Amino acid sequence: xxxxxxxxxxxxxxxxxxxxxxxxxxxxxxxxxxxxxxxxxxxxxxxxxxxxxxxxxxxxxxxxxx
Amino acid sequence: xxxxxxxxxxxxxxxxxxxxxxxxxxxxxxxxxxxxxxxxxxxxxxxxxxxxxxxxxxxxxxxxxxxxxxxxxxxxxxxxxxxxxxxxxxxxxxxxxxxxxxxxxxxxxxxxxxxxxxxxxxxxxxxxxxxxxxxxxxxxxxxxxxxxxxxxxxxxxxxxxxxxxxxxxxxxxxxxxxxxxxxxxxxxxxxxxxxxxxxxxxxxxxxxxxxxxxxxxxxxxxxxxxxxxxxxxxxxxxxxxxxxxxxxxxxxxxxxxxxxxxxxxxxxxxxxxxxxxxxxxxxxxxxxxxxxxxxxxxxxxxxxxxxxxxxxxxxxxxxxxxxxxxxxxxxxxxxxxxxxxxxxxxxxxxxxxxxxxxxxxxxxxxxxxxxxxxxxxxxxxxxxxxx
Numbered sequence: 001x002x003x004x005x006x007x008x009x010x011x012x013x014x015x016x017x018x019x020x021x022x023x024x025x026x027x028x029x030x031x032x033x034x035x036x037x038x039x040x041x042x043x044x045x046x047x048x049x050x051x052x053x054x055x056x057x058x059x060x061x062x063x064x065x066x
Numbered sequence: 067x068x069x070x071x072x073x074x075x076x077x078x079x080x081x082x083x084x085x086x087x088x089x090x091x092x093x094x095x096x097x098x099x100x101x102x103x104x105x106x107x108x109x110x111x112x113x114x115x116x117x118x119x120x121x122x123x124x125x126x127x128x129x130x131x132x133x134x135x136x137x138x139x140x141x142x143x144x145x146x147x148x149x150x151x152x153x154x155x156x157x158x159x160x161x162x163x164x165x166x167x168x169x170x171x172x173x174x175x176x177x178x179x180x181x182x183x184x185x186x187x188x189x190x191x192x193x194x195x196x197x198x199x200x201x202x203x204x205x206x207x208x209x210x211x212x213x214x215x216x217x218x219x220x221x222x223x224x225x226x227x228x229x230x231x232x233x234x235x236x237x238x239x240x241x242x243x244x245x246x247x248x249x250x251x252x253x254x255x256x257x258x259x260x261x262x263x264x265x266x267x268x269x270x271x272x273x274x275x276x277x278x279x280x281x282x283x284x285x286x287x288x289x290x291x292x293x294x295x296x297x298x299x300x301x302x303x304x305x306x307x308x309x310x311x312x313x314x315x316x317x318x319x320x321x322x323x324x325x326x327x328x329x330x331x332x333x334x335x336x337x338x339x340x341x342x343x344x345x346x347x348x349x350x351x352x353x354x355x356x357x358x359x360x361x362x363x364x365x366x367x368x369x370x371x372x373x374x375x376x377x378x379x380x381x382x383x384x385x386x387x388x389x390x391x392x393x394x395x396x397x398x399x400x401x402x403x404x405x406x407x408x409x410x411x412x413x414x415x416x417x418x419x420x421x422x423x424x425x426x427x428x429x430x431x432x433x434x435x436x437x438x439x440x441x442x443x444x445x446x447x448x449x450x451x452x453x
Contacts, residue, residue, distance in 0.1 A: 024401065027408025038409045038445055 004047065007054050007066050008040040014062055025061065032057035070385070070393055077384055081377040085370075092369055096362055100332065100355075101320065107353040108318035108334045110255045115336075115349060118247045119221060123210045126168070126223040126240045134227055134238055143173055143227070144235055148182065155184035162240075170220060170241030173227070174199065176234065194239075197342035198222040202237055211341025212244060214267050217276045218295060219244045222341070245296045252298045257354070260297035260304040261338070263347035264312060268293060292347065303331055303352055312337065312345055323359075330359035395423050399430055411438040 015025045030036045033053040055066050133139060142150035155171065162168035163185070171184035178194050201209030202224035209224040222241040229235045248259040270286060273293065277284045285294055291312070297304050303324060318336030325331075332355055335348045395418055405413040415431035417424050 021405075023405040023408035023410035023413070025408065027404035027406065027410075030407045031404060036407055036409070036441065038441070 002040075002042065002044050002046045003051055004040050004044050004054065005042045007051065007058070008037050010066055011037070011054075011058055011062070014058075014064055018062075029054070029057045029061045032060055070389070073388055074381070074385055077381050081381060085373045085377060088373055089366075089370065092366060096366065099358070099362065100323065103353070103355055103358060104320040104332050104334050105318075107255065107257055107332065107351055108320070108336055111251060111257065111259070111334075111349065111351045112318055112336050114251045114254055115247060118250060119212065119244075122221055122242065123223055125166075126221070126242065127208055127210070127225070129162075129166070129168070130223055130225050130238060130240050133240075134225060139173075140227075140229065140235075143181070144229060151182055152184075152187055155182070159184045167242050167246060168240055169243050170222065170239065172224075172237075172239035172241075174224075174237040174239060176236055178203070181236065196222065197340065198224045199237065199239065201341065202226060206234075209341070212338065213341050214263060214346050216269060216272045219261065219263075219338075219340075248296060248298045255353075258297070258299035258301075258304065258352040260294050260299075260350035260352070261347065262289070262292040262335075262350055263295050264345075265291055265293050267346050268295075294350075295347075297350075299352065301352075303333070304350055312348065314348065318351070325359075328360070329354060329356045331355065391419075391421075392423055395419075395427065399427060402434065403430070406434055406438060406441075411442060 011026070011029060012022070015022050026037050033050070033056070035050060035053075058064055058066050138154050139151065141147075142154060151173065159168075159171050162171065169185060172180060172194070173182040173184070174194050175181050178199065180190050180192050180194050183189055196213050198209040198211050198213060201211070203209070203226075206226055210222065212219050212221050220241045220243050222239055224237055224239040226234050227236040227238045245261075248261065251257070251259055265286075273286055274284050288294060291310075294304065303326065309321060314335055314337055316337060318334055321333040321335060323330065323332050332353050334351045334353075336351070337345045338347045338349055340346045398418075399415055402413045402415045415427050415434055417427045417431065
């Protein structure tokens with residue numbers, strides 16, 4: 001399982017735990033990161049630049065350090 | 067800065083400018099009203115004063131004409147019977163003084179020497195050089211006008227004194243002090259008056275003596291170059307003006323507006339010339355305009371309050387309208403776009419109206435449809451390749 005996919009799952013879990021609007025919150029993170037989270041699957045190869053952007057976006061939108 | 071904020075600031079600026087213009091127009095109208103009230107007060111005072119002078123000149127002239135033809139006085143004067151003249155004039159002068167306010171009665175010889183002052187037997191033999199006398203002498207007719215004595219103004223009328231055969235034998239003069247004019251003016255115009263005289267025509271010691279005799283404080287130093295010799299109101303409003311009153315135009319001039327507690331007064335003045343045409347002083351006019359002033363002040367406050375409320379209501383209304391017609395629709399578009407990116411491919415942008423924003427909504431909805439199809443295809447391919 002790639003690191004990117006792991007991050008995506010943690011983000012989805014946080015959204016679910018907080019009962020936030022899933023699509024809207026994911027959309028905000030995607031717009032912040034610059035790519036859609038729907039394309040991240042278990043086989044998506046890791047890309048350090050994308051991992052950094054996703055972490056920064058999650059920090060900004062959800063306020064969590066992944 | 068958000069467009070909403072910019073629009074809000076713009077609306078506020080426009081409203082502030084509009085309010086400023088309205089208030090400026092109001093202030094101008096207020097000043098014009100004040101000017102009209104002042105000019106009317108000054109004109110009433112000026113005309114009233116001139117009428118009083120004219121009427122009293124006429125009354126003194128009529129009295130003088132009667133006296134000149136009366137042999138009771140002419141004979142002792144022609145015969146230079148001083149005691150006889152004193153005896154015959156005394157009871158009549160007493161009547162004049164008490165009933166008609168006539169305070170001066172002169173018999174003047176051809177060379178200008180005062181033969182008798184019926185009002186002051188002790189003083190005679192001096193040379194009369196007043197402008198009214200000179201006018202009568204030069205014109206061989208009536209000479210009249212206001213003349214400043216040592217401490218007061220007097221209205222004087224002089225006429226050539228003729229014998230049976232119309233030969234000139236001297237001059238007769240009647241005069242009255244003009245203080246009572248101001249009480250009459252006050253009753254007629256509902257304003258207060260003060261008579262100011264240039265100090266250069268008065269004697270400081272004489273004035274101090276007069277004030278002392280009347281039991282009044284010496285007011286010589288109240289004004290730098292003028293002296294208040296009479297007033298209808300004992301108030302510093304009449305005396306506190308320190309400006310130049312001698313160079314005001316003949317028709318008068320508005321000086322200032324004074325607020326004192328809940329009262330408001332306008333102050334104005336017009337010059338007073340003596341019989342020789344010299345500008346010797348000024349008549350100060352004090353008009354209580356509290357009723358008009360309070361009304362106008364109230365109107366100004368009401369207009370100001372109305373403007374503020376009206377502009378606040380309009381600002382809220384305009385911002386609410388812009389919010390509803392533009393910003394909330396853009397917010398909806400942003401919301402749908404965000405959800406689509408987040409994977410909600412069912413959310414659609416609704417075209418809410420057939421206007422400029424509606425065109426943008428329609429375009430973005432078309433774009434969304436293409437984008438969603440592309441995303442779904444890409445995700446499917448992504449899923450297939452991962453399987």
